[in-house]
Amino acid sequence: MPVHKRTDDIDWNDLRYALALARHGSLSATARLLKVNHATVARRIAALEASLGIVLFERRARGYRPTAQAQPVLQAAEQVEVPLLRLGRLADAERGQQLEGNVRVTCTEGIASHCIAPQLAALRQRWPGLQIEITVEHRSLSLARREADIAIRWARPQSGELYASRLGNVPYRLYRNPLTGDRSVIAAFDESLPDLPETRWLAKQKTLRPVIRSNSMLPLVAAARAGACAVLLPEFIGRQFPELVAEPGRPPVSRELWLVLHRDLRRTPRVRTVADFLGAAIRALLRQSS
Structure with missing residues (x-):
């Protein structure tokens, strides 16, 4: 015993x-x-x-x-x-008004690479005392447990003491390099991400065959850019690559993007400043897709 x-x-x-x-x-x-x-x-x-x-x-x-x-x-x-x-x-939240220190942001890979990282030079130029830590996760980290200070999420949280601000609508389109020979092949997320709307849409398609899979968006985009296959991407990402052409017509998938932080941290100057800055930048980026 x-x-x-x-x-x-x-x-x-x-x-x-x-x-x-x-x-x-x-x-x-x-x-x-x-x-x-x-x-x-x-x-x-x-x-x-x-x-x-x-x-x-x-x-x-x-x-x-x-x-x-x-x-x-x-x-x-x-x-x-x-x-x-x-x-x-x-x-x-009570430690004063100095805009300095670490702010942890959690988001998915595409948001980190194409929404947040490009904004960090301007952010750091305005507030050099801030350090930004980006955690790339498909799952939702806990803001209550301070696993992150700010989250950029693909759905509005339904519980918890959280403040959520809608950033905008994100249409998805099928992109391919015009040099792609077989128009039926596509790159897609692997079986570790079965519940994503884009994964569910692809599962219903009879004319598309996933031939390249990954749990990361980066190799999927790289394969499409090289002409190996098509890829389903948010418009704000797909339009950044001139070698990719969007399939015309109505976007087959559309999602909402939200900025989320814990209500207790809304008064924390460094967290509020980063949240407001990133929120404005992402909204401006998404409006270009409207």
Whole structure:
């Protein structure tokens, strides 16, 4: 029978690592989120298991899964985490009006490369004390847990203490290099992204055959630009490549883009400044597609 140690031996930071591993499922993803190496994550989890005298995670082919014994520990840790995170957000909002420090932005790859990165020179020129950290993710990072300060998302959030501002409508078109020989072949996202509207649209097409797949947009665009296939892209991305020509007619897919931040951080000067700047820039970019 395991010998449980006193709870005052438990380090909150170890609990924080356990929560992150339970949420993200792998040492590497947890390490990226917490900005440490994966060995540190493993060491922290081992220390917590030793403190509690129980096994918290079992390793499976697709990552780490909490054990039944871990559930009450994780639930208790979440109850501790919520007020600490709120205190941190409120304290951050009261730290003065200096426009300096780090702002974390999360978005998908296309938004990062074609909407946000091109704006950073102008942003840094106006506010040189700001540092921008961009996390590229298809899944939604938690703004409440400060996994990011600002999110650019393809859907309006339906829950949480979040502020959401609509950036605009994003039409998608089929693009190809006129030199593409076979007009039936297309590049598409792989099976890891089955729920995207563009993936669902493609699944219904009888005249298009996916011949190149990836979980990243960059190789799909590169293949289309080289004439290997067509690719379905947002207009604001497709029109940036003169060698790609859009198929005429009504856009087959249309999505909405939203800027989201936690309500507690709307008063934080550096977060509000970056959100307002990026929001205005993205709106202007999307209007060019209207």
